[in-house]
Amino acid sequence: MSPLTLFRTGPARGTVVRYAGLATALLSVVGLVLGLFLVHSLSSDFRSSVSVSQSAIDAISETIESVDDVAAGTSQSLSSASTSVSSVSSTVGATISAIEGVADFLDQELPETLESVRTAMPAAIQAANAVDATLRALSLFGVDYDPDEPFGESLSRIETAIAALPDQLRTQSATLRLLIPSAAGLAEEADNLSVSIEGLTESLDGFTSLTGSYRVTLGEARTAIERTSESVGDRIWLIRIVIIVAGAAGVAVGIALMSMGRTLDSLYTLAGHLDDPSKLSISG
Numbered sequence: 001m002s003p004l005t006l007f008r009t010g011p012a013r014g015t016v017v018r019y020a021g022l023a024t025a026l027l028s029v030v031g032l033v034l035g036l037f038l039v040h041s042l043s044s045d046f047r048s049s050v051s052v053s054q055s056a057i058d059a060i061s062e063t064i065e066s067v068d069d070v071a072a073g074t075s076q077s078l079s080s081a082s083t084s085v086s087s088v089s090s091t092v093g094a095t096i097s098a099i100e101g102v103a104d105f106l107d108q109e110l111p112e113t114l115e116s117v118r119t120a121m122p123a124a125i126q127a128a129n130a131v132d133a134t135l136r137a138l139s140l141f142g143v144d145y146d147p148d149e150p151f152g153e154s155l156s157r158i159e160t161a162i163a164a165l166p167d168q169l170r171t172q173s174a175t176l177r178l179l180i181p182s183a184a185g186l187a188e189e190a191d192n193l194s195v196s197i198e199g200l201t202e203s204l205d206g207f208t209s210l211t212g213s214y215r216v217t218l219g220e221a222r223t224a225i226e227r228t229s230e231s232v233g234d235r236i237w238l239i240r241i242v243i244i245v246a247g248a249a250g251v252a253v254g255i256a257l258m259s260m261g262r263t264l265d266s267l268y269t270l271a272g273h274l275d276d277p278s279k280l281s282i283s284g
Contacts, residue, residue: 021257028250035243043236050229061218068211075204082197089190096183099176107173111166121159128152
C-alpha cells in the first residue's frame, strides 16, 4: 500500500492525534494544579502537626520544670523536717532518762532522806522542849523569851508534815513512771517518721533524676522534629518541582501531538491533491 493510499484510508487520524494532544495538555495542566494543591494541603497539615507537636513538647517541658522545682523544694523541706523529727526523738529520749532519774529520786532517795529526818525528829523535839524549858526558866531572871510557838511544837508540826511526804512522793514517782511508756512510744514513732521522711526524700531525689532524663528525651525529640521539619520542607519543594516539570512535560507532549495532528491533516490534504491532479493549481 502506497503512502498516498494510507493517507486516504485514514482521514481522521490527524484529528485523533490532535485531540489526543489537546487532552494530554489539559490533563497535564489539571494534574499540575491538583498535584500542587495536594502538596500544599499536605504541607499545611504537616506544618500544623509539627506546630502542635512542638507546643506539646514545650508544655510538657514546662510541666516537668515546674514539677522538678516543686520536688526539689519538697525534698529540701522534707530533709529539714527529718532533721527536726530526729532531734525530737533525741529530745524525747533525753526526757525519758530525766523522768526516770526524777522518778527514782522521788521513789527512793528523797523519801529515805525524809524518813531519816523523821526518825531524828523525836530527839530533836525533846531537845527543843528542853531548850524551850530552859529559856522559859531563864525568863524569870530577866531573859526576854516569849515565842508565839515553842520550838518543840514547831518541830512536831514539821514531823507531822514530813510523815505524809514519803508516800506522796512515791505516788508522784509512780505517776511519772506512767509517762515513760508514752514518751518511749513517741520517740519510736518519731524515729519511724524520720525513716519514712528519709525514704520519701530519696524517692523525690530519684524522681528529680528521672525528670532530668525526661528533659534530655524531650530535647532529643525537639531536635528530631526540627530536623524532620527541615527535611520534609526540602522534599516538599522537590516534589513541587517534579510536579511542575512533569506537568510542563505533559503540556509539551500535548502541544507536540497537536502539532503532529495538524501535520498529518496537511499531509492528508496534500495526498488528496496528488491523487486528483485537477485540484492542483499551478501558478505560472
